[in-house]
Amino acid sequence: MSTDSGDNVWMLGTHMTKFGRYADTDLMDLASDAAMSALRDGGVTIHDMDILAAGSLFNAQAGVGQQLQKQIGQTGIPVYNVANACATGATAVRTVYMAIKAGEADMGLAVGVEQMGKGGLLGAGGKGDRGRKVYEPSGRYGSVMQVEGLLGTGLMPGVFAQAGMEYAYENDGVGFEQFAKVAEKNHAHSTLNPLAHYQKQFSLDEVMTAEMMSYPNTLLMCCPNTDGSAAAVLVSEQRLRSLSKEQQRRAVKISASVLTSDPWTDRAQVQPDVNTLTRNAADKAYEQSGVDPQDLDLVELHDCFATAELIHYDNLRLCKPGGAGQWIDERGPWRDGQIPVNVSGGLISKGHPIGATGIANLFEVATHLRGEAGDRQIEGAKVGLTHVIGLGSACAVHVLEKSGV
Amino acid sequence: MGKQVPIVDYLVIDDGEPHLAAWESVDSGAIYFDRRNGDAKSGGTEFKRRSLGNTGVLRSFTIVHRTVPGVPAPYVSALVDLDGGGSVKGNLLNVPADPEHVKLGMRVRLTTFPVGADDDGTEAIAFGFEPEGKA
Numbered sequence: 001m002s003t004d005s006g007d008n009v010w011m012l013g014t015h016m017t018k019f020g021r022y023a024d025t026d027l028m029d030l031a032s033d034a035a036m037s038a039l040r041d042g043g044v045t046i047h048d049m050d051i052l053a054a055g056s057l058f059n060a061q062a063g064v065g066q067q068l069q070k071q072i073g074q075t076g077i078p079v080y081n082v083a084n085a086c087a088t089g090a091t092a093v094r095t096v097y098m099a100i101k102a103g104e105a106d107m108g109l110a111v112g113v114e115q116m117g118k119g120g121l122l123g124a125g126g127k128g129d130r131g132r133k134v135y136e137p138s139g140r141y142g143s144v145m146q147v148e149g150l151l152g153t154g155l156m157p158g159v160f161a162q163a164g165m166e167y168a169y170e171n172d173g174v175g176f177e178q179f180a181k182v183a184e185k186n187h188a189h190s191t192l193n194p195l196a197h198y199q200k201q202f203s204l205d206e207v208m209t210a211e212m213m214s215y216p217n218t219l220l221m222c223c224p225n226t227d228g229s230a231a232a233v234l235v236s237e238q239r240l241r242s243l244s245k246e247q248q249r250r251a252v253k254i255s256a257s258v259l260t261s262d263p264w265t266d267r268a269q270v271q272p273d274v275n276t277l278t279r280n281a282a283d284k285a286y287e288q289s290g291v292d293p294q295d296l297d298l299v300e301l302h303d304c305f306a307t308a309e310l311i312h313y314d315n316l317r318l319c320k321p322g323g324a325g326q327w328i329d330e331r332g333p334w335r336d337g338q339i340p341v342n343v344s345g346g347l348i349s350k351g352h353p354i355g356a357t358g359i360a361n362l363f364e365v366a367t368h369l370r371g372e373a374g375d376r377q378i379e380g381a382k383v384g385l386t387h388v389i390g391l392g393s394a395c396a397v398h399v400l401e402k403s404g405v
Numbered sequence: 406m407g408k409q410v411p412i413v414d415y416l417v418i419d420d421g422e423p424h425l426a427a428w429e430s431v432d433s434g435a436i437y438f439d440r441r442n443g444d445a446k447s448g449g450t451e452f453k454r455r456s457l458g459n460t461g462v463l464r465s466f467t468i469v470h471r472t473v474p475g476v477p478a479p480y481v482s483a484l485v486d487l488d489g490g491g492s493v494k495g496n497l498l499n500v501p502a503d504p505e506h507v508k509l510g511m512r513v514r515l516t517t518f519p520v521g522a523d524d525d526g527t528e529a530i531a532f533g534f535e536p537e538g539k540a
Contacts, residue, residue, distance in 0.1 A: 149477070
């Protein structure tokens, strides 16, 4: 594992709101709650911050960071409003991380927030019918009409179903049941997490016989649209050493922080390749941190759909190559298994407020490393990994380690 | 028969048997269905038109049950690796939309079908795939 060379970046404070539906609360209520609680958790104030990075994907042009400052403190520090698909929150964290690494900041705040409401199916785009109908080729594909449902699907449950079925095509022992077992696990895990949007256990049979959304993803295998916010305070190692022993004890080391985009691969123009950039990010994170996958005590990965989680076991090197089906059959990713995955309930049950998701998974791992996760605590957790991926594509992987203090 | 247009310009319906065509990078051989300013693989900027095969293998699929308003469901969205190179997404037709009948690795071939007409009577033609054994 990485040595304390003195230039590490640490997580000093963190918080997530309970995820759920907040019809009577606005975006700034959620973001303020997460931000102020994370500052309080770190024993610092907004006046200690040298930089603020904020992300809310559906409000990418709204200046959410500056809006937030009006609620928690206008101190004149640089604000970076970031948008990077489902990796938006993690990108905010990494923006602060880079500023500290670059020596421009000693301490900074990253906030992610989203209000999804009952957003329906994401991913449908294209042309609406307006007025007189005349077929005119337009756009880069020269299409004369909206093609969703005519030339396959671009809706999220289907895109990630196809990603899973590609894995099934290339590897033995993977099918509907293995994908469903992922959701069975995450719903079971969520019953121990009071911050999850849903905390209800379902049997494998209930998962498989729920309403079919996009085979093999049933309703219980898809993440819900959720509101919520999460925040993290990052600090340089040098500054951390000037803080109290208690602050140093609860701080969590960021042993790797990696962001990748999707390199060209030959099929990705018709089916997003969510594998290559995840593998690249994971490999770089393991190299940066010196952590081996088998060292991990827990992983929070991007289970937007059950089919996605299964393939990321392989992409993150948690199982043997091609062995993701066997690994879930052997209960490897259950909380009492080989490497616990998504003990928070994951996106499938905890929820997926897009801008907040990538910080909430850092909150989850940090909370276990601090030994503060209550009923869902993974005992003795020392090292954890977080992963998010957004289509387009962007992937962030972080490795966190418990403080030695 | 009135005028017909392809639903997308990478479907060719006016040059012999209907088929797909893509832009091939002269540098790298990478192919693209849409217009590109440069080749995402090599950075090259020279492209030539290339016709693709009409048969292939079902690499992946999903059976879409819940979709957006106006799209009939269930239907099968398929990823097909074409013989001779290129992968494409389209609906799998002429087969029941259930996992008992749709099998990974099955042989498929291109087929076309009308998807509507505009106010000038021009008919739009889409493509999909069907099991190779179908008459």
